[in-house]
Amino acid sequence: MKVISTNIGDAVTFEWNGATEQTGIYKYPTSISLFLAKNDVKNDTVIDRVHHGGTNKACYLFSADYYDHWKNLYPNLEWDWGMFGENLTVEGLDESKIRVGDIYKLGKALVQISQPREPCYKLGIRFGTQKILKEFIAHNHPGTYVKILEEGLVAAGDEMLLVEQSENTFTSQQFYELMFAKEKSKDLLELFMTNEAVPQYKKDRFMKYLS
Numbered sequence: 001m002k003v004i005s006t007n008i009g010d011a012v013t014f015e016w017n018g019a020t021e022q023t024g025i026y027k028y029p030t031s032i033s034l035f036l037a038k039n040d041v042k043n044d045t046v047i048d049r050v051h052h053g054g055t056n057k058a059c060y061l062f063s064a065d066y067y068d069h070w071k072n073l074y075p076n077l078e079w080d081w082g083m084f085g086e087n088l089t090v091e092g093l094d095e096s097k098i099r100v101g102d103i104y105k106l107g108k109a110l111v112q113i114s115q116p117r118e119p120c121y122k123l124g125i126r127f128g129t130q131k132i133l134k135e136f137i138a139h140n141h142p143g144t145y146v147k148i149l150e151e152g153l154v155a156a157g158d159e160m161l162l163v164e165q166s167e168n169t170f171t172s173q174q175f176y177e178l179m180f181a182k183e184k185s186k187d188l189l190e191l192f193m194t195n196e197a198v199p200q201y202k203k204d205r206f207m208k209y210l211s
Helices: 064-073 121-127 132-139 172-180 186-194 200-209
Strands: 002-008 012-016 019-023 028-030 034-036 059-063 088-091 103-106 109-116 144-150 152-154 160-164
Touching (some): 012 121, 064 088, 103 144, 109 172, 121 132
Antiparallel strands (some): 002 088, 109 144
């Protein structure tokens, strides 16, 4: 896997349900390296720190491989890397192959796969329609957040190299499927609950499905 683009953004103001809000989802390519810190990407904009940033969502990665799919669906948008709010656009990233808990060398940083991205209405704001939320869920390639084990700089062209693969086979894509499935697979729930890298607050929310 290789980093195609490093992306950051400024706060953008918009109207939602009669209220004025701000978002940091409008990210664009930058020529500089990004410093991956423990809780966020240095110099990036994080507005809602309840749902973004923090230990388990310090940096968001999205695959360059699926851009053509979305360009075909939304040909009239002004396309560039960072369209999905990702800090790092990565070539070859496949959520069906990366496991939650996998550790990668990413530029000078060391990161661990933590959880997939859950789309919210702000993705719809960027795309100009809320229908993309259902499309994004159905496409089943949400990108992934990473936990920063060792802080460091990442630049376009850097490789994302597997250092240690999780013994638990639970993939980032299975995590995503489990979140949105009406009937939760017992096998996936078992992998989910026994995976040490799955954030505890997520496990707490899923306890009700174990009975």
